[in-house]
Every structure is written in C-alpha cells, then in structure tokens.
Amino acid sequence: MPSFEETYEAIKADWNAGEKNFNIECEMLSEGMQVNCIMGNSAGEPFELLIDAPGGLSGSNKGPSPLLVILSSIGACIIAVTKFWAKIMDIKIEEMKVFSRGHINLGALFGIDDSKLAGYDKLEPVIRIKADASEDKINDLMDKVFNHCPVITNFGGASKITPKVQIKK
Secondary structure, three states: OOOHHHHHHHHHHOHHHHOOOOOEEEEEOOOOOOEEEEEOOOOOOOEEEEEOOOHHHOOOOOOOOHHHHHHHHHHHHHHHHHHHHHHHHOOOEEEEEEEOOEEOOHHHHOOOOOOOOOOOOEEOOEEEEEEOOOHHHHHHHHHHHHHHOHHHHHHOOOOOOOOOOOOOO
C-alpha cells in the first residue's frame, strides 16, 4: 500500500490516478430499524457498520442512527482532511477534536409539515485544534480543510443524488 506522500505525488503527476469509485451495500435486517452496511477495504477484509434507531423510532438502539452517522462523517472527514493538509503544509497537529452538532425536527421526517426540511436544518461542527503553528497558519489550514473536505462539499449540495428504484419480483 502506498504512503500518503506517494499517493499525493502520483495524483499531482497524473490527475487520473485520483479517480476512485466507492460502493457500500446496506441491507435491511429484521430487528428494529437495523441496517447492516458492508463496505470495501483496500486490505481485502470488508468493514461492517450496524446502523439502527432509538426505541422511540421503532429501533433496537444497537447502533447509531443514520442521522448520527452523518454527524460522525462530518467530524471524521474534517479530522482526516486536516491531517492531510497538515502534512502538505508541514504543520504538526498536537490535539484535535470535532464536536459535530446538528438540529432537526422529526416532524418533517414524519410528513407532519411538508414545508419543513426533512433533515438537519443546521450543521455546526466545532473544531478544537492545537498545533505547532501560528493562529494565522492554523486558520489558513482550516480554510483549506473546509474548501476541500468531501463530506462538507457533498452535504453542501454539490453532488446531485439520483436514486434508482429496482423492484424485485
């Protein structure tokens, strides 16, 4: 497996070396609102993630809800992209935490008021970072992160979602 530096240099040399497709299979399970998600792993062994819902939403509370997974994805992506950019900018990160916050009214999910957004109406990650750089350089780093974080980009509406329904007979 190539290092970060080798991957970065390969993509700088050939833009097409950065082309990737990711695929995840999510299967409904019989208990509560459980869904088993299986995703590829470059080492060959797949990762599995159990997603569920709390009891008040007919779940069995055995895993995070899809809404919590969204918040986790935002925080994890910010941290990963910060680590990438810190390498590029030669900054040593000593500590970092992201507190992902989201606000939602479940009434929209249930169709009680279709004029309301059926998802988070606010996503507010709070980043706490300590690094061996000036405040200006850390702010520059974080600007790079916020402009290049794929999860922020996707949740900002940059990628059109085009569902396709296949009815099994």
